Amino acid sequence: DAGVIQSPRHEVTEMGQEVTLRCKPISGHDYLFWYRQTMMRGLELLIYFNNNVPIDDSGMPEDRFSAKMPNASFSTLKIQPSEPRDSAVYFCASTLGDWNEQFFGPGTRLTVL
Amino acid sequence: AQKITQTQPGMFVQEKEAVTLDCTYDTSDQSYGLFWYKQPSSGEMIFLIYQGSYDEQNATEGRYSLNFQKARKSANLVISASQLGDSAMYFCAMREPGSTSNTGKLIFGQGTTLQVKP
Numbered sequence: 001d002a003g004v005i006q007s008p009r010h011e012v013t014e015m016g017q018e019v020t021l022r023c024k025p026i027s028g029h030d031y032l033f034w035y036r037q038t039m040m041r042g043l044e045l046l047i048y049f050n051n052n053v054p055i056d057d058s059g060m061p062e063d064r065f066s067a068k069m070p071n072a073s074f075s076t077l078k079i080q081p082s083e084p085r086d087s088a089v090y091f092c093a094s095t096l097g098d099w100n101e102q103f104f105g106p107g108t109r110l111t112v113l
Numbered sequence: 114a115q116k117i118t119q120t121q122p123g124m125f126v127q128e129k130e131a132v133t134l135d136c137t138y139d140t141s142d143q144s145y146g147l148f149w150y151k152q153p154s155s156g157e158m159i160f161l162i163y164q165g166s167y168d169e170q171n172a173t174e175g176r177y178s179l180n181f182q183k184a185r186k187s188a189n190l191v192i193s194a195s196q197l198g199d200s201a202m203y204f205c206a207m208r209e210p211g212s213t214s215n216t217g218k219l220i221f222g223q224g225t226t227l228q229v230k231p
Contacts (some may be wrong), residue, residue, distance in 0.1 A: 014224075043204065043221040056218065092159060100146060100165070102219060104158035 002026070002037045004105035006092050021108045033102060034066030034067055034077050035091040043091075049075065054100040082112045093098055116140075117207050125196045133180070134190040134225045136205030142166075146208035147188040148219065153201040160225045161203075164188060170174065188209035195229045202226050 005024040013019055020060050024100040025032045047057040052069045060067070064083070069075040079086055092104040126132035138147065149161040164172040164179045170180040173226040180189040192199055202224045209217040 042223050045218050045220075048218070089156060094160075100163045101148075101160045102152075103160070106157050109156070 004094050004103055006090075006105035008108060009106060010109050010111075012113065013082055014113050016081045017083045017112075019086075019110060019112075020033075021076045021077040021090050021092075021110070023077070023092030023105060024104075025075070026091070026103055028094045029094035029103075030072075031095045031099065032069060033093040033095075034075070035074050035093065035104075036093055037089045037091065037107070038087075038093065046077070051082050060065055077103065079110075084112045086110060087112050117205050117220055119205055119222035119225050121225045124225055126192075126227065128197060128229055128230055128231050131191060131193045132195055132227065134192070134205075134227065135201050136188045136190065136204075136222060138186050138188060140186075140209075142210045144210045145179070147179070148206040148208065148218075149177070149190045150204045150206060150221075151190075151199075151201045152204065152224070158204075161207065162190070169206050178201055192227075195227075197229050197231060200227060200229045204227075209211075 002093045007022045030051050034046040035043055036046055045060055046059045047067045048055055049104045065079055089107045091107045095102045097107040099108045118137045121135055133152045143167045147164045147195040151159040151161050162172050162174045162177045162179050171181050173228045178191045180191055204224045206219045208219050
């Protein structure tokens with residue numbers, strides 16, 4: 001079975017541009033999580049969805065960040081406008097029900113110049 | 114607030130020896146889960162092992178075992194017979210207890226970099 005799929009794997013953009021990161025969870029999973037990893041802050045949860053509904057977005061840093069999950073097989077994380085401090089690796093993870101493991105995607109390495 | 118602490122930024126171990134990576138946590142909840150993930154230089158997050166707070170036995174998965182000491186709030190990862198491929202960053206994480214409207218989030222420690230020497 002395919003794991004969590006993220007695209008693009010690498011993104012380089014200029015400050016002020018809009019960035020859209022994409023995630024396809026494992027089929028059948030009902031929870032989807034977006035994380036950000038930086039040297040300074042480590043791994044931090046940005047937002048998660050249950051059955052396509054956002055449950056907790058308290059980790060979203062500011063209004064420039066938004067996330068959607070239009071259906072069970074697709075989610076986006078958008079940054080508009082992007083800033084150099086948004087440079088990080090963004091992970092998507094999914095899981096099912098009362099879980100004891102989250103399955104992570106390969107991550108998107110974002111560089112904002 | 115829940116917190117995970119990994120006090121060892123970096124560790125070295127000789128190939129074929131065992132190594133213990135420390136993790137302490139802070140929570141007032143009775144129900145929680147503890148996890149270890151491995152992140153090699155390629156960047157992916159690989160799940161290693163899980164321990165539930167009510168599990169009486171220490172979790173084991175192949176060469177990985179979790180030394181769970183509930184009273185001390187520690188959940189150390191033990192890797193036996195280290196291999197060169199074990200060189201990576203290791204993260205301890207705790208799942209907060211959920212509710213009817215919240216599944217409980219994973220909170221990660223800062224990680225420990227392990228280098229296995231040949």
